[in-house]
Amino acid sequence: MKKAKDKFVVFFSFTAIILWSSCNGQVKEKEKTSDNNIQTQKIIGGGCEGCELMYEGMPKNISSVDTSAGWFEPGEKLLVTGIVLKPDGKTPAKDxxxxxxxxxNNGLYSPSPEMNKKAERHGHIRGWVKSDAQGRYEIYTIxxxxxxxxxxxxxxxxxxxxxxxxxxxYTDELVFDDDKKLTTAERKKLPNRGGSGILRPVKMNEMLVAEHNFITGLNIPDYPSPKM
Ligand SMILES: [Fe+2]
Structure with a gap:
């Protein structure tokens, strides 16, 4: 009986050691892989939760002009347009x-039945533009x-x-200068990534038009220098 008990103890201990070392080994491997990634793959801009959803449903051919689903819904029509610039703040950046x-119009990221399921948390008013040869883009939305x-x-x-x-x-979010919620404290929090995102739209033909230029790389951590 004692022998059987001893055998059980030995078996249990042996199994426990294998399981422990196996799990521990996996963790170490993960840590090692993670460390390697950190060393070899610095994420330009530091990454952000949800930014990768830009690739969900992204069309192969992207125009410099896009009209969002919101344009056809209740809300104040808005055109955001401008130039994408290189880090010098002068030269147009294409593509x-x-x-x-x-x-x-209700302040919600509302999904629609036909939208990409993985991107639902961004709501159905989403889209893409690609800057043209002069760096220009136009987004028609609300x-x-x-x-x-x-x-x-x-x-x-x-x-x-x-x-x-x-x-x-990611860049600074586009916000509105006349928004009462855009307090002095909120303005101070803006990191100025890619340039100020504060829009000052003007009313033209029953539509708000906001000029906004992006400066690529501005205040973006680990953005490569032009020489690299
Ligand atoms: Fe948001």
């Missing part, structure tokens, strides 16, 4: 993909509404993918 997503019951200013999210860079990065 830069700008992905935008925003709330609807003015987003702020989140209901919150003090966060209304905004349009932007993620940018440059053709020569390995990953996308």
């Amino acid at each position: 830069v993909i700008i992905y935008y997503w925003q709330t609807d 003015k987003p509404m702020p989140y209901p019951g919150r003090n966060i200013p209304a905004h349009i999210h932007i993620s940018i993918k440059e053709p020569v860079l390995p990953n996308e990065y």
Whole structure:
């Protein structure tokens, strides 16, 4: 009986050691892999939660002009247009993909039945433009509404993918200068990534028109220098 008990103890201990070392080995391997990734693959711009959703449903051919689903819905019509510039702030940057997503006229990221399921949390008012040879782009949409019951200013999210860079990065959200929720404290928090995102739209032909230029690389961590 004692022998059987001893055998059980030995078997249990042996199994426990195998399981422990096996799990531990996997963790170490993961850590090792993770460390290697950190060393060899620095994410330009630091990454962001949800930015990668820009690739979900992204068309192969992207125009410099896009009309969002929101344009055909209730809301104040808005054109956001401007030039994408190189880091010098002067030279137009062509073929830069700008992905935008925003709330609807109720302040919600409302999904639609036909939209890409993986991108549902960005809501159905999302789209892409690619800067043309002069760096120009046009986004026809509606003015987003702020989140209901919150003090966060209304905004349009932007993620940018440059053709020569390995990953996308986010810029300042596009916000509105006349938004009461855009307080002095909120303005101070803006990191000025890609340039100020504060829009000052003017009314033209029953539509708000906001000029906005992006400066690629501005205040983007780990953005490669031109010599690299
Ligand atoms: Fe948002």
